[in-house]
Amino acid sequence: MKTPNLNLNDVQAARRRLAGGLRQTPCLIAPVLSDIAGIRLWLKRDDLQRTGSFKERGARHALLCLNAAGRARGVVAASAGNHALGLAYHGAQLGVRVTVVMPAGAPAVKVTRCRGLGAEVVLHGDGFEAAQRFAHDLAAQTGAAYVHPFDDVNVIAGQGTMALEILEQVSAFDTLVVPVGGGGLLAGVATVVKALRPRVRVVAVEPENAAGFFASVAHREVRTVRVQPTLADGLAVARVGANALALAAPLVDDVVTVTEAEIAAGMAALARRAGAVVEGAGATALAAVLAGKVRGGAIVLPVCGRNIDARTHDAVLASQPDKPYGRHVLPTAA
Numbered sequence: 001m002k003t004p005n006l007n008l009n010d011v012q013a014a015r016r017r018l019a020g021g022l023r024q025t026p027c028l029i030a031p032v033l034s035d036i037a038g039i040r041l042w043l044k045r046d047d048l049q050r051t052g053s054f055k056e057r058g059a060r061h062a063l064l065c066l067n068a069a070g071r072a073r074g075v076v077a078a079s080a081g082n083h084a085l086g087l088a089y090h091g092a093q094l095g096v097r098v099t100v101v102m103p104a105g106a107p108a109v110k111v112t113r114c115r116g117l118g119a120e121v122v123l124h125g126d127g128f129e130a131a132q133r134f135a136h137d138l139a140a141q142t143g144a145a146y147v148h149p150f151d152d153v154n155v156i157a158g159q160g161t162m163a164l165e166i167l168e169q170v171s172a173f174d175t176l177v178v179p180v181g182g183g184g185l186l187a188g189v190a191t192v193v194k195a196l197r198p199r200v201r202v203v204a205v206e207p208e209n210a211a212g213f214f215a216s217v218a219h220r221e222v223r224t225v226r227v228q229p230t231l232a233d234g235l236a237v238a239r240v241g242a243n244a245l246a247l248a249a250p251l252v253d254d255v256v257t258v259t260e261a262e263i264a265a266g267m268a269a270l271a272r273r274a275g276a277v278v279e280g281a282g283a284t285a286l287a288a289v290l291a292g293k294v295r296g297g298a299i300v301l302p303v304c305g306r307n308i309d310a311r312t313h314d315a316v317l318a319s320q321p322d323k324p325y326g327r328h329v330l331p332t333a334a
Contacts, residue, residue, distance in 0.1 A: 151241025160188025
């Protein structure tokens with residue numbers, strides 16, 4: 001794999017460009033969850049960004065990297081939702097026209113909010129890959145720039161700014177667990193962490209039903225996997241990004257997968273024990289810890305997004321009986 005040109009300096013430059021345009025989200029110890037797991041857990045609350053997701057980081061940075069002519073022509077993107085929301089919000093802030101192509105089955109809450117933020121939304125195809133092909137064609141027809149949600153190097157640099165904040169906010173931790181869909185967040189934060197604190201273990205986690213990064217690392221090349229329905233719809237990508245894989249694979253210490261039941265347990269624990277209503281993708285890092293698939297003494301967990309349909313979240317909670325978790329007792333996912 002040819003590694004793209006991205007390093008710590010690029011992420012630091014992205015942070016300077018983003019200054020004042022993004023929220024620096026808190027990274028706080030989660031006392032009840034820490035007690036449940038028997039280790040210290042911090043939650044990096046990027047679900048508190050304006051549009052509810054870390055995706056704002058890469059979206060805004062990509063827009064800021066356009067020249068004047070590029071801004072005038074606008075941008076096109078394919079997205080399951082959160083990248084679209086980030087582009088829509090920051091496109092409006094920066095005066096850049098945004099068109100997003102979403103799969104026909106994208107969550108209604110994300111479609112409605114994206115349109116409300118001023119973007120044109122086109123629903124096409126039954127998955128991300130079909131939406132992406134249509135978006136590429138649309139960009140070619142209109143002359144707009146295509147902003148890839150996870151494999152654009154400027155997007156990856158923007159996502160990496162999360163790690164710069166974490167390293168300032170948590171003085172000592174040994175493990176960072178990062179959710180993986182296309183791999184952009186993982187590539188960005190791993191680039192930073194391994195440059196500044198190389199002894200910290202970086203663990204990638206993805207749904208069993210969309211384990212493209214796991215397969216690609218195992219075969220040392222991008223592999224297409226069959227995506228099955230998952231609560232972590234934001235991670236439901238059949239192919240990880242080639243740039244993201246090349247950057248992340250040498251830096252990641254472990255890759256684990258979580259079941260749908262484990263994701264549901266993570267969502268329920270975040271809601272009941274941390275007051276965080278999150279989408280499935282935002283709960284996968286905690287799900288891996290609670291399922292005993294990640295070990296460590298001090299772990300940081302990015303909470304990546306909150307954009308979930310209320311009925312879906314209610315159904316998840318209804319499927320997970322509330323338990324009086326005692327000290328050092330892990331909840332079961334079943």
